[in-house]
Amino acid sequence: LFKSSYGRMIQTAIPESLYTDDPTKVVGPPPGAVGARSPFEHPVKKASDTSSRTPLQDLYGTITPADLHYERHHAGVPVIDPHKYELLIHGMVDKPMVFTLADLKRFPSVSRTCFLECSGNFRSNKETLTPQEICGLTSQSEWTGVMLTTLFREVGVQPRASWFLAEGGDAAVMTRSVPVRKAWDDAMIVYAQNGEAIRPEQGYPARLLLPGWEGNTNVKWLRRLELSDQPFMTREETSRYTYPVKDRIRQFSFEMDARSIITFPAFPQQVEKGWIEIRGIAWSGWGKIAQVEVSTNAGKTWQPARLQEPVLDKAHTAFRYLWQWNGETTEILSRATDETGYTQPTIQQLLNARGADMGGYHLNPVTAWVIQRDGKVLFRPEKWK
Amino acid sequence: LFKSSYGRMIQTAIPESLYTDDPTKVVGPPPGAVGARSPFEHPVKKASDTSSRTPLQDLYGTITPADLHYERHHAGVPVIDPHKYELLIHGMVDKPMVFTLADLKRFPSVSRTCFLECSGNFRSNKETLTPQEICGLTSQSEWTGVMLTTLFREVGVQPRASWFLAEGGDAAVMTRSVPVRKAWDDAMIVYAQNGEAIRPEQGYPARLLLPGWEGNTNVKWLRRLELSDQPFMTREETSRYTYPVKDRIRQFSFEMDARSIITFPAFPQQVEKGWIEIRGIAWSGWGKIAQVEVSTNAGKTWQPARLQEPVLDKAHTAFRYLWQWNGETTEILSRATDETGYTQPTIQQLLNARGADMGGYHLNPVTAWVIQRDGKVLFRPEKWK
Amino acid sequence: LLQDTGSWPASFHIGRRATLAEINALDIDIRPDGKGLPPGQGNALSGQTIYTAKCAACHGTGTAAMNVQLPGPALMNDSAGANRKKLRTIGNYWPYATTIFDYIRRSMPYNAPGTLTPDEVYSITAYLLYANRIIDQQTMMNAASLPAVEMPAKKLFIADDRQGGPEIR
Amino acid sequence: LLQDTGSWPASFHIGRRATLAEINALDIDIRPDGKGLPPGQGNALSGQTIYTAKCAACHGTGTAAMNVQLPGPALMNDSAGANRKKLRTIGNYWPYATTIFDYIRRSMPYNAPGTLTPDEVYSITAYLLYANRIIDQQTMMNAASLPAVEMPAKKLFIADDRQGGPEIR
Numbered sequence A, B: 001l002f003k004s005s006y007g008r009m010i011q012t013a014i015p016e017s018l019y020t021d022d023p024t025k026v027v028g029p030p031p032g033a034v035g036a037r038s039p040f041e042h043p044v045k046k047a048s049d050t051s052s053r054t055p056l057q058d059l060y061g062t063i064t065p066a067d068l069h070y071e072r073h074h075a076g077v078p079v080i081d082p083h084k085y086e087l088l089i090h091g092m093v094d095k096p097m098v099f100t101l102a103d104l105k106r107f108p109s110v111s112r113t114c115f116l117e118c119s120g121n122f123r124s125n126k127e128t129l130t131p132q133e134i135c136g137l138t139s140q141s142e143w144t145g146v147m148l149t150t151l152f153r154e155v156g157v158q159p160r161a162s163w164f165l166a167e168g169g170d171a172a173v174m175t176r177s178v179p180v181r182k183a184w185d186d187a188m189i190v191y192a193q194n195g196e197a198i199r200p201e202q203g204y205p206a207r208l209l210l211p212g213w214e215g216n217t218n219v220k221w222l223r224r225l226e227l228s229d230q231p232f233m234t235r236e237e238t239s240r241y242t243y244p245v246k247d248r249i250r251q252f253s254f255e256m257d258a259r260s261i262i263t264f265p266a267f268p269q270q271v272e273k274g275w276i277e278i279r280g281i282a283w284s285g286w287g288k289i290a291q292v293e294v295s296t297n298a299g300k301t302w303q304p305a306r307l308q309e310p311v312l313d314k315a316h317t318a319f320r321y322l323w324q325w326n327g328e329t330t331e332i333l334s335r336a337t338d339e340t341g342y343t344q345p346t347i348q349q350l351l352n353a354r355g356a357d358m359g360g361y362h363l364n365p366v367t368a369w370v371i372q373r374d375g376k377v378l379f380r381p382e383k384w385k
Numbered sequence C, D: 001l002l003q004d005t006g007s008w009p010a011s012f013h014i015g016r017r018a019t020l021a022e023i024n025a026l027d028i029d030i031r032p033d034g035k036g037l038p039p040g041q042g043n044a045l046s047g048q049t050i051y052t053a054k055c056a057a058c059h060g061t062g063t064a065a066m067n068v069q070l071p072g073p074a075l076m077n078d079s080a081g082a083n084r085k086k087l088r089t090i091g092n093y094w095p096y097a098t099t100i101f102d103y104i105r106r107s108m109p110y111n112a113p114g115t116l117t118p119d120e121v122y123s124i125t126a127y128l129l130y131a132n133r134i135i136d137q138q139t140m141m142n143a144a145s146l147p148a149v150e151m152p153a154k155k156l157f158i159a160d161d162r163q164g165g166p167e168i169r
């Protein structure tokens, strides 16, 4: 008689024994305190020693679930007690000050949805790469916090201050120098992500958010800001996050250039002849996405894709393009154009601009997927080294 | 020597032993496959036998984390195998059809962010109620799926069809009748929520989404749609989700009227004299929020609050109002106005319109918080029965 | 939000045609005009026996709120149409008799939904109509008689007249 | 996005003034001009001993990529400024000597960060500069001499000239 589990199950662990041929005949677990994924869904980040990548091909729309946000740390994820947390702002200010987390939350707040992207976000070594492997070091959240200007106003940043050091409270004591102009533009100190407290991997309890700027500058577990009249030339802005351009080394490359990737169809999908909605995301660190074009004939001709409204500033923007595949081998590509008029380049255009030794940061080439006759989809690797 | 846990910890369970006075001295867990909340954060839904409520006072911005989305089921959460899932559309159509989940995902897709709210979302019985307890039966997600019109076009809905039955695959085999006009307007069948597959509690693998309409009509675990020239008069639209208005019973009340609630400061917060940013959310099932006004003197005068951009159609909209509290006892209130010109009423206005026996559905009164001299915040209960 | 469907094909050729057998297996709803009612019948006499065995444990047999809190709501009122403010039941709040059949067949008993035969559902429906003073104990309920039952609360129902705009309704 | 701050008070009176002791406890950064360098000193001779004990296990002592994959990157090149395309090291890629001190003090050794004394950091810094053929084995590194070290790669660095707009850079 008691097929019912009413009142006895906890929803965070639905056992296999509950699986049934006809769910209309079995009462399920009642409402609970915290939900959980369906036991049939297992989206995971792909982790290496130093980073883990968002499964772009498993996602829909534009929000990245917080537990699938990409990670890049330089000494792991610190455990920070929010009651002990403090942010120090000092240097070229009238009044050096300390703010607790509760203090930060009391200031006027702002929410904004934008992407983060590691500037080393590109892999291209073989055909069997997923969108996650090619460029899963980007994710998007709705962030909430205080505008950095609000705090700069409070401490009285001096007119001659042109840079600030942002320092993390992790075991790398991560530091980056940031031009003060970014604070007057749109920098924030954020303590919330997708509606709840920011996650440990994204900087709990508070991080710097520099919309559109390379991930590493968005210092996590932020403990200190020092105002200065010059950059500090930390290891992360000299030995790392710089790259050869012709015979020089380009430094302080902050904005992430416009980029897009088709996430469906993509390896390891297999598609059928007929109507296919080509889907992907496009973003730019310079502003809004103005247009995404899709080619279904290996780049010979391009058609505009539909953009999902609302198109936000410096945000992952979903695009879609309806295509009837005739079953012949072909290549599909996407390219993003942002509101500054910049169009996502090919790897060859990047090579022309930067030289053959161009290094691995800030690479945003158009990527192509080969659709084989059997419907299998393969990445088309770019070879340039 | 080995304080480091590098490579040995898994991040989904950071043990207390890792807590340290100085996180800059201890390497933390490396990047992982799935993130987790900080061990210091425990947002939870408040569950009864039949529903669980979103902790509005613990949230920031406008997205509700999927595992904190409110729940209301009539026979628990079914476990549905996505590979066996099918949606049947039949009745007054030219071509009755069956769609698998994979089929639904192949059609042209759309993402939209909107709220859901149970039409029974109101409690008012005592002073010590949190926003969660007063009106936590509302949450917001970014939903992705197929427009219902896309499917209706495919099956050929007949011109005389004016209603459709939506039926769930749970043990209640939940059914509601919906006017076909909502399909031509903005109804969707959604399979994704906040970037990932929809959660079991919200209808995995697919549910009906009727933006702005009472939660119960957004049938979860959707298995069947039947087109008809009349409503089916199911239990949920006769015995339930109807309410006495004067001497009659009002039926088919779909749209959720404009509403707002201050979520900070709110019970059980205690505030200090000085500057306070009053925060809350406002929403309307009839369209966009046009304005939110805040009163800090028990309703004598009202001032416009700032609305967080982008203000979306039928969506939770964050509002903020900067206020300097002088330490005297007072009452703070918010009231929303939507783009149709409707302003959130007082309970007295609702009583005047509906009569003393007005029942518990579709109640959206202005709610007031009493700020005591000691900074403690209490709800001001409404008594009308 | 809505797509520009101008360039769309007449059909995407996604999904497959439903068979009549597939439709019949799921098409369990009953409309107020009786459409969907299966063959079979039953009256309050047989219904009372089934109700006592399968329903009373959760819904009780009384008409008023008892001291114990039951898992399911009360289903009966002393006199049709009365006491609506105190207790909403089939007798004083349900506008269509067909809804009783539809709901019990799909959702009840709560712990074993979908297990009742059509005759059992007709019988229990007849019993609940009888216990709410709407039909008498012998009247057979079937596909012809059930939709014809006049429910006392029907006249009370009005369609929502809210329409947006400044007026509070 | 930016707030209309017109109606804001000059101060919200949230947060508190930092004390000098608090600032000094956290203010560990070193600027290229030497600002922030603590008292103390060391040269490559003492540095090599410490490096062998605390760093070599992860970073090796060689200058070329070895067959074993070490946990940390190689830090030395045979000749200053050479082989940049093959191996990026302090000698051929780091523009400021102060960065070595700053980074080692805050982040190394990887498994015990923040445990080195100023003298130890000066010594290791001197050793790494020596091993990269930039200074000789005896030269003392301290708050005065370290910022004065000319790094071979400095002349290579240029500020980003991307500025949005159609041009690919």
Ligand code: HEC
Residues within 6 Å of the ligand: B073, B074, B075, B172, B235, B239, B240, C051, C054, C055, C056, C057, C058, C059, C071, C072, C073, C074, C075, C088, C089, C100, C103, C104, C108, C109, C110, C111, C124
């Ligand atoms: C194990 C407990 C249980 C049993 C046994 C049970 N029910 Fe129910 N019944 C419930 C619950 C709980 C509800 C409310 C469900 C909801 O609101 O979604 C309910 C609701 C109902 C309703 C709707 C009441 C209203 O006011 O809307 C009817 C009619 C009903 N049951 C009839 C029956 C019949 C007939 C049987 C036996 C064949 C039965 N029930 C057996 C628990 C039970």
Ligand code: HEC
Residues within 6 Å of the ligand: A073, A074, A075, A172, A235, A239, A240, D051, D054, D055, D056, D057, D058, D059, D071, D072, D073, D074, D075, D088, D089, D100, D103, D104, D108, D109, D110, D111, D124
């Ligand atoms: C347990 C392993 C380990 C030990 C011991 C260790 N390191 Fe490291 N070191 C690393 C790793 C890993 C990195 C790379 C960190 C990163 O990229 O964030 C690194 C990076 C560095 C760098 C930056 C290299 C570059 O090219 O940017 C320097 C300089 C350095 N270490 C110096 C030292 C010194 C000096 C010591 C001893 C006092 C030391 N390390 C001990 C693992 C170690």
Ligand SMILES: [Ca+2]
Residues within 6 Å of the ligand: A011, A029, A030, A031, A032, B071, B076, B077, B201
């Ligand atoms: Ca549940």
Ligand SMILES: [Ca+2]
Residues within 6 Å of the ligand: A252, A253, A254, A255, D160, D161, D162
């Ligand atoms: Ca720049």
Ligand SMILES: [Ca+2]
Residues within 6 Å of the ligand: A071, A076, A077, A201, B011, B029, B030, B031, B032
């Ligand atoms: Ca991690």
Ligand SMILES: [Ca+2]
Residues within 6 Å of the ligand: B252, B253, B254, B255, C160, C161, C162
């Ligand atoms: Ca209506």
Ligand SMILES: [Ca+2]
Residues within 6 Å of the ligand: B226, C027, C028, C029, C030, C036
């Ligand atoms: Ca039917």
Ligand SMILES: [Ca+2]
Residues within 6 Å of the ligand: A226, D027, D028, D029, D030, D036
């Ligand atoms: Ca300093």
Ligand SMILES: [Co+2]
Residues within 6 Å of the ligand: A072, A117, A118, A119, A120, A214, A215, A216
């Ligand atoms: Co990075």
Ligand SMILES: [Co+2]
Residues within 6 Å of the ligand: B072, B117, B118, B119, B120, B215, B216
């Ligand atoms: Co509801």
